[in-house]
Amino acid sequence: MAVEQTLILCKADAVQRGLVGEIISRFERRGYVIAAMKLLRVEESRAKEHYAEHEGKPFFPGLIAYIMSDPIVAMVVSGESAIEGCRQAIGATDPRKAAPGTIRADLAQTIGRNLVHGSDSPASAKREIAIWFEPREIAVRPHPLESSLISD
Numbered sequence: 001m002a003v004e005q006t007l008i009l010c011k012a013d014a015v016q017r018g019l020v021g022e023i024i025s026r027f028e029r030r031g032y033v034i035a036a037m038k039l040l041r042v043e044e045s046r047a048k049e050h051y052a053e054h055e056g057k058p059f060f061p062g063l064i065a066y067i068m069s070d071p072i073v074a075m076v077v078s079g080e081s082a083i084e085g086c087r088q089a090i091g092a093t094d095p096r097k098a099a100p101g102t103i104r105a106d107l108a109q110t111i112g113r114n115l116v117h118g119s120d121s122p123a124s125a126k127r128e129i130a131i132w133f134e135p136r137e138i139a140v141r142p143h144p145l146e147s148s149l150i151s152d
Helices: 012-016 020-029 044-050 060-069 082-090 103-107 122-132 144-151
Strands: 003-010 033-040 072-080 116-118
Touching (some): 003 122, 012 020, 012 060, 012 072, 020 033, 082 103
Antiparallel strands (some): 003 072, 033 072
16 A cells, blocks of 8 residues: 655636635545645746646646636645545546546536646656645645554
8 A cells, every 4th residue: 555645736716616625525535634735826937847847838828827827725635546546536637528526527617727736646746746845844644544554
């Protein structure tokens, strides 16, 4: 059992529409733990660093403009296979193609306003968490699954 950390961003549309609590609840109901969380306005340098892999693509300026348009909520989510599990909970990038029951299928409106970002790999999670959080901001406590394994 691999306990991982992943970055989750509740984008501006999630904050504007009052859906952050619903999104957090979905992760928590799956057994994940919120290890860090903050509401912030994104400055251009952080936005460009986060989306660096898309630089030069036609949609890059729109990504940057949108993530800077209103406050977002950044979170570090922890748990067994958190990267893949959170991505499953989020659903496909295009809400019209997302599986029923996922955050994007149930709550998102368009591909450009798809509510949530989740890291797509362990390397991305490590890189992205470092962009948004200082190590001291992340709670260091055993995940509930780790605690139960220790006592068994």
